[in-house]
Amino acid sequence: MSDIPFTSMPAPPAIILVEPQMGENIGMVARAMANFELADLRLVKPRDGWPNEKARATASRADHVLDAARVFEKLEDALADLSLVYATTARARDSYKPVRGPEEAAERLVAHAPAGKTGVIFGREKYGLENDEVGLADEIVTFPVNPKFASLNIAQAVLLVSYAWRNASNPSKTPRFSAPPNPPAEKADLYRLFDHLEAMLDCRNYFFPPEKREALVQNLRTMLTKAQFSEQEVRSLRGVLKSLDRPAQHCGTDAS
Amino acid sequence: MSDIPFTSMPAPPAIILVEPQMGENIGMVARAMANFELADLRLVKPRDGWPNEKARATASRADHVLDAARVFEKLEDALADLSLVYATTARARDSYKPVRGPEEAAERLVAHAPAGKTGVIFGREKYGLENDEVGLADEIVTFPVNPKFASLNIAQAVLLVSYAWRNASNPSKTPRFSAPPNPPAEKADLYRLFDHLEAMLDCRNYFFPPEKREALVQNLRTMLTKAQFSEQEVRSLRGVLKSLDRPAQHCGTDAS
Numbered sequence: 001m002s003d004i005p006f007t008s009m010p011a012p013p014a015i016i017l018v019e020p021q022m023g024e025n026i027g028m029v030a031r032a033m034a035n036f037e038l039a040d041l042r043l044v045k046p047r048d049g050w051p052n053e054k055a056r057a058t059a060s061r062a063d064h065v066l067d068a069a070r071v072f073e074k075l076e077d078a079l080a081d082l083s084l085v086y087a088t089t090a091r092a093r094d095s096y097k098p099v100r101g102p103e104e105a106a107e108r109l110v111a112h113a114p115a116g117k118t119g120v121i122f123g124r125e126k127y128g129l130e131n132d133e134v135g136l137a138d139e140i141v142t143f144p145v146n147p148k149f150a151s152l153n154i155a156q157a158v159l160l161v162s163y164a165w166r167n168a169s170n171p172s173k174t175p176r177f178s179a180p181p182n183p184p185a186e187k188a189d190l191y192r193l194f195d196h197l198e199a200m201l202d203c204r205n206y207f208f209p210p211e212k213r214e215a216l217v218q219n220l221r222t223m224l225t226k227a228q229f230s231e232q233e234v235r236s237l238r239g240v241l242k243s244l245d246r247p248a249q250h251c252g253t254d255a256s
Numbered sequence: 257m258s259d260i261p262f263t264s265m266p267a268p269p270a271i272i273l274v275e276p277q278m279g280e281n282i283g284m285v286a287r288a289m290a291n292f293e294l295a296d297l298r299l300v301k302p303r304d305g306w307p308n309e310k311a312r313a314t315a316s317r318a319d320h321v322l323d324a325a326r327v328f329e330k331l332e333d334a335l336a337d338l339s340l341v342y343a344t345t346a347r348a349r350d351s352y353k354p355v356r357g358p359e360e361a362a363e364r365l366v367a368h369a370p371a372g373k374t375g376v377i378f379g380r381e382k383y384g385l386e387n388d389e390v391g392l393a394d395e396i397v398t399f400p401v402n403p404k405f406a407s408l409n410i411a412q413a414v415l416l417v418s419y420a421w422r423n424a425s426n427p428s429k430t431p432r433f434s435a436p437p438n439p440p441a442e443k444a445d446l447y448r449l450f451d452h453l454e455a456m457l458d459c460r461n462y463f464f465p466p467e468k469r470e471a472l473v474q475n476l477r478t479m480l481t482k483a484q485f486s487e488q489e490v491r492s493l494r495g496v497l498k499s500l501d502r503p504a505q506h507c508g509t510d511a512s
Binding site: 037061103146150159160170200201204226228233236237241249 | 399400401458459482483502503504505506
């Protein structure tokens with residue numbers, strides 16, 4: 001049927017499932033991925049452990065995707081080597097991250113591919129992603145579903161993202177976004193920056209009262225994510241933090 | 257999350273399933289349709305009769321689609337009131353009918369809608385459509401799946417057609433980048449943040465040697481500009497700086 005070449009395509013995004021509950025769904029996700037040549041499946045704390053026989057049963061012949069799937073304890077670890085990450089969500093959020101449709105997100109994933117690895121995060125079947133999980137992504141992708149009947153299951157959502165990626169990566173189409181000259185840092189670098197800053201602020205009782213800590217941390221992380229800092233910039237910012245951690249000794253007055 | 261209006265859309269195509277075998281799949285088809293506001297489901301000789309409780313179980317809340325579904329003895333009858341019909345197929349065929357991808361087929365369905373009703377035929381789970389059934393359609397729609405792994409199930413195929421139709425029928429309403437609800441801070445605020453940070457770094461001899469100061473300052477300002485921080489975010493960052501200016505007193509070890 002199709003004689004569209006699959007050679008010389010940009011690297012497809014990783015698909016990251018956060019705490020997937022049903023093995024059947026993981027298998028259906030692998031199958032949806034394989035249809036459009038995605039292959040990098042990452043599972044964060046799958047409920048029923050891994051490997052999972054039920055996943056194999058529904059994967060059709062997408063065994064190569066299941067065999068290569070990797071399991072992570074923490075979402076941060078699953079994203080560590082990626083430098084452009086989308087979170088999927090169907091709900092409105094108090095987030096200042098850019099929200100894109102599947103086509104536009106796919107175009108950006110394709111444009112970014114020469115600069116670094118990319119990924120798309122999908123939440124639990126029951127309730128999707130937590131706010132702090134969305135906070136780890138650069139942008140949000142949402143689906144133009146009927147608001148009166150928004151009911152995509154996880155494998156269907158992966159199918160649409162994979163399909164949109166396939167369309168965007170078709171060599172006959174020219175991506176409208178050019179990759180930034182300095183690609184964003186890998187997430188692991190960014191998360192180390194978060195940890196560094198938050199530890200310093202903890203030492204100064206910044207997060208007070210304690211019940212506000214989570215929201216404050218979330219705000220800081222969103223702010224530091226949206227700039228899409230490069231590796232070099234993250235390194236500079238860590239240098240700034242190291243410097244700020246020292247006592248102010250070379251000036252007469254309080255600088256604030 | 258979407259507040260995309262579904263009014264004034266062209267009439268969506270009918271979805272025609274030829275001898276569907278599994279009730280579960282019929283339910284999943286109804287659910288896929290409902291996500292993108294398709295509503296006209298037609299069943300030609302469903303293997304297990306109709307209605308089918310298993311279809312209801314997998315339809316999520318797409319009962320309105322199942323309730324309105326019509327059953328036909330012959331494919332010809334199911335197509336009688338339609339004037340543009342696509343047949344879906346994953347296999348190469350000795351057919352002289354035009355073969356189109358989902359986007360192009362969807363555009364043609366949308367363009368045709370003012371002139372008459374349209375439909376898309378899907379074959380049996382096991383072996384698709386017979387040649388004489390394809391012969392009843394005007395054109396063929398096929399999916400750009402990986403030829404080494406072509407394994408769309410019937411509900412996935414319906415989902416992709418429905419999604420492509422949704423995009424073609426309302427291209428301008430597909431969510432694009434939404435402007436952040438909080439506009440960037442005024443520059444005066446941002447510059448006060450620069451001054452604050454640079455004064456703190458001066459107090460710690462960060463800019464060393466002095467001849468590098470200008471370039472280092474420039475880098476920091478570029479970094480802090482590109483995030484387009486809002487007024488609230490700039491205020492938060494100044495709070496962070498104030499906190500960092502204090503000695504680290506509440507932790508055992510150096511946080512850096």
